[in-house]
Amino acid sequence: MSEEYRAAPKASRRNRGFEAASRLLSERIRTAGEARGFAVSRLLTHWPEVVGEEIARLCRPVKVGYARGGFGATLTLLVEGAAAPIVDMSREKIREKVNACYGYNAISRVVLTQTAATGFAEGQAVFLTQPKAPPVPTPQIRAEARAAAEGCEDETLRSAIETLTRNFLIRSASRTAPKKGSP
Template structure:
């Protein structure tokens, strides 16, 4: 027998990369069960369960079960402005959530209104406003940056240095403008 045939395989199994969902499954289940969510899919796939439009306006917070076990109450967190529109859609939301469970687990939905920031920070994660488009750089800054890197022979390096110079020069001009406004 050769040396290769007598070697035993390593004790641990090499699994490579595991999906993040598999690694976090037990923690998500424990956190969900603490809030009454027997099916964690309701939390992790909320936009798929109720739709993107509704999911952008509300988040599931907890499920409270009655003494009999059936007829649970789902509590949704929403902003005050979105609450009247969601109130009209509660029957459709309840049907979609019950379809996720596979039976009529939810008989009532309660809406809790809150501000997207403040005391419910971390609980209410509503769709943020879109970021404003970046301003066009000042032509003087562009000219100064181009003049600063004009001696560089390598084209890629020159482009990178020019971008860096634009960033530095525009920030220094913003600071100078703020100082003038403060005085």
């Protein structure tokens, strides 16, 4: 076989150019979806197309759980508290549309989990406390920040460098300062 008919060496990642984001992420999406029981990642990635825009705004799929025998999976949806009655009335319609996505009668039950829109950690109640006042820079910190930005000619950049330096020095000073009640 002559040299010209030999297969060219596989191009390195740098020489291939741009790739579609879907190709780059498809493996990760599939792996993450399978970890939560989603055999068909299309259910996660195209949720509004599967169930419709109106229902998709109210809920999102969280998990597909399979029974021990493997017959009749349960789809768990995350729903905001106020939207739960609307989604509850649409359970059968959601089940039919999801099964159409799978191509067979995979889902036998749809379960709703109610939560705040922001999630568990972010949705916690905010207690009324006195907000902490931002630390005031000492004259020495201000002078050090000004000195750090001294050689810069651009006013905006100089101001940004000064602010960054000032914040850094304030934070470092507060970390090294003795805590209240410590010897």
